[in-house]
Amino acid sequence: MEIPYEVTPRRDTGLFNAKLGIWLFLASEVMLFGGLFSAYVFLRVGVQEGVDTPWPWGINVHKDFVYLGFLNTLVLILSSVWVVFAWVALKERNWRKFQLYMYGVVACAMIFMVVKGIEYNSKLNHHHGIKLTDNSVMEGTIVHGTDKIDFTGTKFTFNLQGGLPGFIKDITKDDVGFSLEGEESVEFANAAEVKAWFLKSRSKVANELALERKRYRSELAVDRDSAKPVSVNTKATVIAKGPIQMKANPRKVVAHSATSLSYKDGTSVEGKLVRDAVEFVVHEVDMQLVLPQNQRTSIVWDVIGDEGAKKQFFDAQKLRYDELAEYYEKRGKTIPLSTMRGYILNLHPVHIGGHGDDHGDGDHKEHGKEKKDGDHHAGVSTHLSEAIPTADTESAGSEEGHEHGGHDEHTISVPRDKIKFMGNHGPRYGNYYAIYFTMTALHGLHVVGGALVLLFMVVFGKKLYLKNPEHLANRVEVGGLFWHFVDLVWIFLFPLMYLL
């Protein structure tokens, strides 16, 4: 059966049907992405420096990805041009050229997604932040596995209902064996055997509970007062024959002390806390949530334990302050409060064990040059200006730096009791990362979907081309419109997410 208006336009609309359809679809897409852009604007405008979560956290780390975003922009523009050239090639009845351009578009889509994958992997696996109890933040990388709680367990008590007890997955060395408390004849060679026993016992306990409830209901029906309550032992304890090494996942642990671990699922472990610190490679210190007058006494400096790093931070801050003061002084204005509390003044790279005279930023634009010390605050009246330090008032500190219990001179040891929050630069890290991942992932899905449709047209389109080339041209035009829309969305995402 011939479907009408696939090639020739309808008289009333002046359009072939697929074209009208794709524009309606694109209108709905505008609303979808429009809603997300609106959420972005809402979240961003709502940020209040020094009070709210900074936008974004770890801005310098994030700005490492600008060039990847830039590369992806160029790739998408090129693909947009090629898809329109592919359509022209069909109109000119040049199948070879059409194929070439279309495969080029699909290759661009693949490059785009690979670059995005590199970026996601880097954010999720190699960039972390630790917020300390006074709200100072260190950006850098958590040494793999050190965020876990190092513990040796000897006695494990857990529920025989629900999911697998949390401790089982956290055991790293279990060659000494276990026995069941109260029934010493029941022994387990390792955690895997405990797991198997748990699964078996869980079904048994479930059956016992069902029977007991049935009995209780029947007794209730006969005599309410003499009915014996349901009583089934749903707890079990296994004793290790020696210390069992564990690396407990802090997200599953609700509390821990020098002798115990308590999991969220009700499991408790008795034993000994071996180590309770996170190894961290610091790249920068973020003081946006610490009042300027408290920044010098922040616990972050105790944790970092390097006077040289502290000096770098405050020297860089002073430099930025001078630039800003000069700018606003010329205009007879004071530095706005939001700027005083924002990242420009309060987020700077530090190099542990490095020299205190390194102001290198690498990601900030270098505004102005070094100025003479002295009257850099003159004429700038801001209630916070006294909190901004000068290089003169800051002690030179140790040029050498020192190790702080870490793996090398760049690694520090962060006591867990000083940590308020730690995590990778994933969606949990803050509003910016949440909206970033939502929008870029949705856009990525559109790239994949669009590329698949275009690939289908070039791989399976020859038959239609030979039968009715104009029909295929119309299909490519429609697919191309979608592809241009994907490009349009990225055109706005790039400056909003990466640059501004």
Next chain:
Amino acid sequence: MAGSTTSTDFTKEKSAYKVVMWSLFVCTFITLGLGKLDFLDFGPPGADWVDILVGISLAGVKASLVSLIFMHLNHEKGLIYKMLLFTLAFFISLMGLTLFAGSDPIVEQYETLQTTKGNLTETPVTND
């Protein structure tokens, strides 16, 4: 447009597409410069509303080029314009809804904190 364009027209269109492509590349380089180059930093040092305005305007120019030339909106049928105008109006009115956030008591609390200047506390200040 479909089936109505002659071979000569395509030559003209192809050169137009190339011009647009280079314009888009240039605009992208300028956008990158906004974030990276000192002399393209408008307004106060660092990213601020002036830079955002320039960046978004550039993105607007790029988006216009793509939609007008690549998506052929410079010579499209009236029905599509009407449809897009309706979408635009609907979108703007939805964006306008965010203005109601101005009367959100949570925002008010943060503003109260802001005015405490140097004495910010972690506990939100309430009005009662």
